[in-house]
Amino acid sequence: MGKKEDAEDFWNSIVSFSKYAFNKSHAATYTWVSYQTAWLKYHYPEEFICANINYDDGNKKEFMNLIQEDCKRMGIKVMCPDINTAKAEYSVVDKGIIMAGFSNIKGMKSEASSVIKARMKNRGYFQSMKDYVCTGVIGKFVEKMIKCGAFDCFNDNRTATLEYYNRLCMQKEELDKAHDTYIKTEDEYRTEYYTYEALNGEYNMSEALVANKADKRKKKEIMNISKLKKQYMETKDAYKKQAAIFNNLDYPEIDDTFSSSDEKDLLGMYITKTPLSGYPAPEDIGCITINKVNERNYTVKILAIVTEIKEIVTKKGEKMAFLTCEDNTGTLSAVMFPKMWNKFMATISTGSVFILVGRSDEKDNKKSFIINDINEPMTDEDNILIHVNSWDEWNAIYYPEAVKCASASGKVLYIFITENRVR
Numbered sequence: 001m002g003k004k005e006d007a008e009d010f011w012n013s014i015v016s017f018s019k020y021a022f023n024k025s026h027a028a029t030y031t032w033v034s035y036q037t038a039w040l041k042y043h044y045p046e047e048f049i050c051a052n053i054n055y056d057d058g059n060k061k062e063f064m065n066l067i068q069e070d071c072k073r074m075g076i077k078v079m080c081p082d083i084n085t086a087k088a089e090y091s092v093v094d095k096g097i098i099m100a101g102f103s104n105i106k107g108m109k110s111e112a113s114s115v116i117k118a119r120m121k122n123r124g125y126f127q128s129m130k131d132y133v134c135t136g137v138i139g140k141f142v143e144k145m146i147k148c149g150a151f152d153c154f155n156d157n158r159t160a161t162l163e164y165y166n167r168l169c170m171q172k173e174e175l176d177k178a179h180d181t182y183i184k185t186e187d188e189y190r191t192e193y194y195t196y197e198a199l200n201g202e203y204n205m206s207e208a209l210v211a212n213k214a215d216k217r218k219k220k221e222i223m224n225i226s227k228l229k230k231q232y233m234e235t236k237d238a239y240k241k242q243a244a245i246f247n248n249l250d251y252p253e254i255d256d257t258f259s260s261s262d263e264k265d266l267l268g269m270y271i272t273k274t275p276l277s278g279y280p281a282p283e284d285i286g287c288i289t290i291n292k293v294n295e296r297n298y299t300v301k302i303l304a305i306v307t308e309i310k311e312i313v314t315k316k317g318e319k320m321a322f323l324t325c326e327d328n329t330g331t332l333s334a335v336m337f338p339k340m341w342n343k344f345m346a347t348i349s350t351g352s353v354f355i356l357v358g359r360s361d362e363k364d365n366k367k368s369f370i371i372n373d374i375n376e377p378m379t380d381e382d383n384i385l386i387h388v389n390s391w392d393e394w395n396a397i398y399y400p401e402a403v404k405c406a407s408a409s410g411k412v413l414y415i416f417i418t419e420n421r422v423r
Helices: 004-043 045-054 060-074 109-121 129-133 140-147 158-200 205-211 216-248 260-267 338-344 391-398 401-409
Strands: 077-079 091-094 097-099 300-313 319-326 331-336 353-363 366-375 383-388 412-417 420-422
Touching: 004 045, 045 060, 045 091, 045 097, 060 077, 129 158, 140 158, 140 260, 158 216, 300 331, 319 338, 331 338, 331 353, 338 366
Parallel strands: 077 097, 331 366, 383 412
Antiparallel strands: 091 097, 300 319, 300 353, 319 331, 353 366, 412 420
């Protein structure tokens, strides 16, 4: 048997080893996991992105912003869910292309399987919106699918598609009622008809009336059959009319007022277009993107959309506001102190796009952007952008015609000389 001193020495060596053994094993494990994920991301980027999105992350909003940035950097195109090809979750369509699934639509996890099952029963695909409505798998969730572009394969005007869907559902309800009434009256008529034939032989209306003129019971039965037949024919005609109305329904000719914010809200990212579509690239108008805003205390410009406004009253009784702003790269928390808020509060609203002028700040480990000024950006249609390599090229090719053109049209002329930006 060992001595007490030997046991104590052994125990002390374990205690001292434990101070760094756990950290080493932990580091080795994380290194191995990092190597595996890096290998998968490099060799199977589409599958890697899909697996990450389908994983139920707690901070979904920020996570999706990172995923979208990753897709742009790796050249992976993200597609809206398609009613005929989408799966339950994000899936790979082809090299460099992935598609959102039905369960990735906000609030649609329980209905995703129903849509896929209906598609499988319907020969594996739907030929039209009308074809889909006839399956009976309808409800409020279909509106979400339309707003996400699931039915763009039939008509890419989502506003018209939503209106068309609502009209189809209304007419389908009327058609089903007419059909049920038609079937009911047909059953009643045929029951009376065959019952009479079984008891009295072959039915003939004119002969029966003459032969059974004195037979009140039979005459009553014959008249009842005649009445039921008339009802049956009337309901059959009504059903045919409703079917014609349903079959002749088409998409209304209305403008598409589709909002990209619907995609952002329902899928977690902008896919078809962003609120900044139609505006110049940030770098072309002297702005930076949100993901490039750092902790350095200097003034920058950001082209962003205002997604949320929270107004508060200070201890002095003055109003100020906290804004949540977004661009194609991320989300930014911004602050407008009383002086600035009073100046712009009538102008700013959710969904509006502005050039925010300000500086980054950090307080109590919370980052924010202090807004010093706001400018309203012009769209691509309002601008003339000219890129040249030197002033000599500008003078030789564009001046003075470009200046005259901008002046006559009322547009803003931007001249870009290599890295120097001049307005």
